[in-house]
Amino acid sequence: MALNAHAETLLLHPVFDEQGGKHVRVVERAIEELGLTDGGTLPEIFSVAADQGLELCPPETDPYLRAAGSVQAE
Template identity: 45%
Template sequence: MNVGRDKIYPDCPTLIRTVEVGGLTKSQLLQKLQQHSILMNKLGERLFADDKFTISDTIYSVRAVEPKVRDLGFPEGTTIPQLFEKANQVGLKLCPLELGPHLRLEYLDQPEGHSGKPSWRHRAPYGSVTIASEILSKDVDFPKGFYLRRIEGALWLRGYIADDLHVLEPDDHFVFCQNENLKKKIPY
């Protein structure tokens, strides 16, 4: 593909959602996830339980933008650091880590990801959506963030591990925040 011909964000079709974040304790947020039968893998549980994962006691609104890797100018794929740098250049910012659980609670109608598709290791699964958030630890065995997935009807909030050399696929979906939309809304 020729990058010059592809439409690059913001001139490409992009899913945008406004999500309210914050206002719950970790235990309240976990309880809401459980009430909606949302599952977590071990990496998601580890990230959620870590003290580095903090949440706001104030409710605020986030405008979440979901481009594909190719929509940010990488038709052959790229690494996470390069993707995050390019997103910043076009006015997108990393999301607060707590957006992952809140977006999972909002995005209950996520399409099935793997139906009839092969599974693979070391790549984002079909239909998954990764939350672009600050990486809390350089330890390669510590989860880098959350991604959302629907597997055989079950909704998941999953953690993932990747290093700075891992190459993302052009059709991988990431969620970023629009810079001007991290606004405080209601004190808790």
């Protein structure tokens, strides 16, 4: 994966240090799947998601999620 200078700087932050075998299950939900058929504000979305047992992904998962969901030209 190609990284620009900003990405390299970001990945040097301590939050991305080795976490020692932490397992994270990532799920994706559409707003409608949360029961918000007319949409909602971000606090409403977070609240409904929390009521359903969902949490925000930890910050250290972001580079992996971006890499898994992006297609970069070689």
